[in-house]
Amino acid sequence: MSWFVEGIHPEIRQSIRRDQVLFEGKTDFQQVEIFANDLLGRVLVLDDAVQITEHDEEIYSESITHVPLLSHPDPKSVLIIGAGDGTVLREVLKHKTVQQVTMVELDGVLVQVCRDHLATLLDGAYDDPRLNFIIGDGAEYLSSSQNQYDIIIIDSTDPDDNSTSLFTDNFYQSCKGRLAEGGVMVAQAGCPSYQPSILKHMHERMLSLFGFGGFYHAAIPTYVGGLHAFAWASDRSDLSKLAEQDDPGFRKAEFPTRYYSDRMHKASFYLEPAKA
Template sequence: MTSWFVEKDADELSYGYSLKETLFSGKSHFQEIKVFETKAYGKMLTIDDFVMLTESDEFVYHEMIAHVPMLHHKSPRRVLVIGGGDGGTVREILKHQEVEHIVLCEIDSLVIDVSKKYFPKVSQKLDDPKLTIHIGDGFQFMREQKNAFDIILIDSTDPIGPGEGLFTKEFYASVSKALCPGGLLTIQSESPWAQAKFLEKIYQNIKGSFQTVKPYIGSVPTYPRGLWSWTLATNDSTWKSSFDLSRFNTFQGELEYLTEGMMRNIFDLPNFYKKKLGLS
């Protein structure tokens, strides 16, 4: 008999994955973590029964969250990742030679352990000498940082459970202070197909602490409704999109999803999404 893992989205939608086997199931102090071998996407990591990543498509999420802000910053030397214990975001950041130091602040060491054991391609850079891993609460950690990072990436779960605080106005205010002048924040910001109220709340919360807020989109097949968004923010009110093509050219052959054409139009949003954000 075939067994299935089924993710529910707000009791409106469900996404089922036929399984070859369950490789790991465990509970940390914070959440329940499982690893499945799926037929369609290879190994899959779930947290509290929500899909976090699969080995077949994780490149989309990680390329999108890392390279869009990194390529828009002239000299991204100091980088902070909140969440991201699987290591995929760190792996992409390290494709930029300018990076001197990355801090990964992950609340749950079990995410790191599981990723190292079951997802070697994703976690391959978690022992890199440029990386410092801090096990602790991102909300708390951020309040202690002032003028410390060029890039801050919020690579968290959804705004429920342990990730909830990472979508609040209070949190964004502390992120704003933790960034150096010219610094850029990027956060995963849910599906453009989600309910307008929910999307607008995230957008307005970020807007409350930053001068310029720029959502962008990409297609992640294992996330609910397929299309996903990330949001870049900065305290420069005159900020314009301009990315470093020569730096991009040093590694774009290694990428699987993000292309030069996408980068050129990264903040060009479909009308249906602009309407949901109240932008048109």
């Protein structure tokens, strides 16, 4: 038994007990660790930063997925960039309207490690015939592709050496160019309390390109700091207005969820981030 320590902020750290180490190794891109904790279940760590735990991964995966997809009247094509653990893919595939999912993940070794050690979370997602899985750089794929998508989900790590290209003006312009008419883009935007610079960056660089845009939030215990933010943008749909309507302007989920609900969808737009 040992303790994993994550430096969330220069002045803040969290510790999680390693009850059993299941995998530890380095890929071409990052250090990967999966360990078990009696309370949190299996924990995925990339470059000393916790990504998901079995205990609450559904809060993140269902929030980043179902809010945009159910805000679209008929999403058929979805692009996921990142999300190598497979939980976001699992949630996207629950939507019967979706005919094809293209997923671009830089680290193919990470995907295999997650398939080996987090299989109980994935529900066979990587074997779904609707999936077009590409190992490569998401920014390069977008700049070279001519495909159009109803939904684009950016599930990147926080800005680092491997994800810098996903936080540039060119990348956001490419996303805008690849969205079909009425399409919606969503990206994880960090913790408003401890990472306000990420929200500021996305507000100035990503949201400014679209007719509508903003943030919605979820409280995820694994991510210390309170709320976690998701940035959304669209040239046609105002997701926040759809959520405000008494008769919801978004579709109802026709599949089981553990966290997502109509009430949660509405509430996620009402939660205000901490002031920078």
